[in-house]
Amino acid sequence: MRSMKTLLRLLGAVSLTTVAASSVVACGSKSPEIHVDVAKLLEWYDANGKSKINQKLNKNDTTGKENYSIIADDSLIKTAELFKTKLLIQGSAAGKFKAKNTEATKFLSDLGFNSGSDSKDYSIDDVTKITALIAKVTSSTPGKIEANGTTDFKVSDGTCQVDIMNKAGNDATVVKSYTIKTLKNDALNINASVITNLIVNKDGLKLTDSEGFKQGQPISNFKLKINSDKKQKQFDSLITLLNTNVNTKFFNAVTGGTEVTGNFPTTKVFLEIHFGNVILSSRIDCDVPNA
Missing domain, CATH: 1.20.5 (Single alpha-helices involved in coiled-coils or other helix-helix interfaces)
Incomplete structure (x- = not known):
């Protein structure tokens, strides 16, 4: 027992x-990947099944959360009355609506709308609810980020999650979530529109003794630091995102010229910043280091 x-x-x-x-x-x-034919109907993918959802660099300015990230451009996703205009067409009479085709019928059924089809009108209640549907990107997984020559960075195709909500507003609920592909982007404009804005000129940097910028001291001791704590956080997050090393070089001219090595001289020097293979578009006039 x-x-x-x-x-x-x-x-x-x-x-x-x-x-x-x-x-x-x-x-x-994970959320299921949206069917390619449905993505075509919603015009998130083109006729060949290639994503039209771009990826872009996003800056978070929230205090304590200052950072950069790659996100999906939601301009094609947050279109007003998207699901009604892309999935429904006129039905048996004016003011009546049916599904555009069998794929639209299947998708709407997956969202819980079963009163109609591509051969039958949907109920007024269902049409009202379909019209109220909105979509929003809730997370993004960027593709591989690499240098694009010596002037910019690029990101290969990735994915994002789209939540289809029953309506707009804080009390909205998720009807269904899907994963969709995102398009590669060869022009993130990181050099021109981001790095240059973080470090505009010498006033944006800490060119002090403690950072190793001093006449007669080794150039190798120089540490690249930004005056603004907020911009420093954003800069650090950008470097982490790009997964690259930052190197500094000094020259004796604003363009061309000879690289200055050894110790800082008594003459004017110009700082050139390298982000891996990408070089800051213009050198920074640093004047003469402190004696």
């Missing part, structure tokens, strides 16, 4: 373990 009780207790433990493991897998599952 004792052996039987022990066996039942062990079997119960195994059963509980199995249920718990299944729950973990379910919670960790």
Whole structure:
């Protein structure tokens, strides 16, 4: 009898373990990728099934959260009445609506709208709810980021998650979530529009003794630091995002000229900043280091 009780207790433990493991897998599952034909209907993909959703560099200016990230451009996703205009057409009469085709019918059914089809009008209530649907990007996974020559960075195609909400507003609920592909972007304009704005001129940098900028001291001791704590956080996040090294060089002329090595001289020097293979578009006039 004792052996039987022990066996039942062990079997119960195994059963509980199995249920718990299944729950973990379910919670960790990813959103399904949207069907390519539906993405074409919504005009998120082109006729060849290639994504039209671009990726762009985003700057967060929120205090304490200053950083850069690559996000999906949602301009094609947040179009007003997107699902009604792309998935429905006039039905049996003016003011009546049916699905544009069988793919639209399947997709609308997946969203919970089953009163109509591509051959049958949807109910007024369903049309109202379809019209109210909105989509929003909730997360982005960028592609690989690499230098684009010596002037910019590029990002290969990635993915993003789109949540289809039942309506706009803070009390909206998620109807369904999907993963969609994002387009590669060969022109993030990081050099021109971002780095140059972070470091406009010598006043944007800490050119002080403590940073190693001093006449007669080794140039190798120089540390690139930004005066603004906010910009420094954004700069650091950008370097982490780009996964690149920052190197500094000094020259004796604003263009061309000879690289200055060894110790800082008594003459004017110009700082050139390298982000991996990408070089800041213009050198910074640093005047003469402190004696």
